[in-house]
Amino acid sequence: MQNKAEKILMPIATKLGNNVVLRSLRDGFLIITPLIIVTSFFLLIGNFPIPGWNEFWTGVLGSKWSGWFSAVSNSVFSFTGLLGCFGISYAYGKNRGLQAVNASAVAIISFLILTPTSLTVGKKTVSAIQTLYLGPNGIFLGIFIALISVELYRFALKRHWTIKMPEGVPPAVSQSFDALLPSALVIFAFFLIRIVFSLTSFETVYNFIYTLLQAPLKNVGNTLPSALLYNFLASLLWCFGINGPTITNSVWSPIFFVLTQDNLQAFQNHLPLPHVFTQPFIDIFTTYGGGGSTLSLLIVMLIICKSNRVRQLGKLAIIPGIFGINEPIIFGLPVVLNPIIAIPFIVIPTLNTLISGLVMTWGWVPHTNGVLLPWTTPPIISGWLSTGSWTGSVLQLFEIILGILIYYPFIKMLDNQYLREEAAASKDLDIDFSEV
């Protein structure tokens, strides 16, 4: 059974893991993730989920205080499309063997070429760029621009469509001239793209991509089956020793990213949070203590198990486990290629996704506000911060306890096997190296 599943899964996982476009999407979003985490804190402080918070600080710091914080959070959240384009073009350029900074520069310019630069205010038309085009709604556009512009740039470079400088010209100058014709090709292509779309009913590429791609994909991604499939596959791959989320994220991360940014923008504007299945939902309400929700497993290992090896590992791994680090248990128990533990390891995150998804859809727990907390934030705290409600913490606690109940019979089976092994070797199992 295990071999069959492996035969089917492995080629797919290998292909997805090695696909340069998917890898670049994942890596590109990772480039801007630190910025999102840091500015999320400014957003959270400006909108802390405690009644009277805003009034209290207005009394202390004056009415402008929230503007100070939103200036920082807006610097990222209103420009996620552009920043995504930057990160992905950088990663894609690097993965394609180009000077990543050059690839990024042409992608950003291409993005700006396609961005509408005039705005009608009343009867007047003014020159301005609306953040509407540069923010979450422009993320898919940013992805396409990044990939196409870098590919065009590479196309020209590969054919040596460059201006050769005489010997003795400093490298910085000749490199700049190397980039001239490839950049011209990219700019000219996007110039044409802008003109072509202005002649259609879509008027802009932004409208075209948003209507035909981003909105439909968002709708598909923002469903319970999509989230269930994500977590099922991520956990299943871990059981074969493959870092599941790195594979599944390569497909889902653009969608989760857009959904998260939508919620964040709504949170910032004090509007109802539109989506359930965001990145924080996946990170904070489906697994606890790392992939497979191993915090529950660690608690059983510590409280109930009797064999020395399981108890000792439980003691050593519990503190990192609280902070979401489960490497010691993945390899040390081990989880990898361990059919007994594979069952709860897959079932629990999938079940948690189902429960959290339903509970949030029914409105028993508020939707996540989109604030990207560091992945090491312990459960209970993360549940409260990400939803602004104690019910978020209660949901986490419930799912951790549920995980304990499900892990119990499986780890007990393993524990009993280890106990038998330890008893069978009635003499001391330790090897005494002082004998040699």
Add this chain to the structure above:
Amino acid sequence: MKVIVILDQIQAGLGGKERADTPLGGKRLAMGSADTLEKSLKKIDGEIIGTFYCGTTYYQDNADLVQEKFAKMAEKMAADVVVIGPTYDYPEFSKMGCELATYFNEHTSVPVLVATAIEKNEALITQYKASLMIVKVPKKGGTGLSSALNHLVEGCQLATKKEDMREFKQQYCYS
């Protein structure tokens, strides 16, 4: 076939990076990730008679002592073959593995196989691939672990029977 497996503290199930100062030790059973290898070994009547472990920092500070103790104990326990790893793409453990294997080759008659990933270990593998049997395994979280473990078991069988390993090395090891 009596196999001894050598692991670092993470793979032995003795904690994470913060436990790199774990002193050398061992148990007469399959610890941590050796458990997975044992399942494959059992199919061909192999057994793990002991797992030796050592934290990577402890090893760096006491390399001579650890090499000598591990080699002498493997001979004393009459192991047919010693497996080091899989060390995945952990560079410290991979280095420890190659150094230990070299010591085994020079000072014992027990055949030894190292299992490591190319990622983060390119220079190390270039340095040792000619003199050692370094079986290819994926990086941590990479694809193909299961088949790599099967290759490792096949290597153990060949080494135990003292058969020609050139083809095996060509196919499944860095060469």
